[in-house]
Amino acid sequence: MKICPRCNEKTFCEKSFGRECTKCGYKMTVAPNDGKGGRGRRCSNCGRLTVFNEKCSSCGAKYR
Secondary structure (H helix, E strand, O other): OEOOOOOOOOOEEEOOOEEEEOOOOOEEEOOOOOOOOOOOEOOOOOOOOOEEOOEEOOOOOEOO
């Protein structure tokens, strides 16, 4: 569980659509990570969170 951004309680849990707080009912939809936005994995070459589909969009490093 994570901390809810609305009520600041540790009641924010994963659901099929994204996340939901079991205390206040706050919902957050999480978009799928398809390489077109959002936060990617951290690149071990440049250190940025821009690794999507096995390639860093910042420096071009490739992962397999």
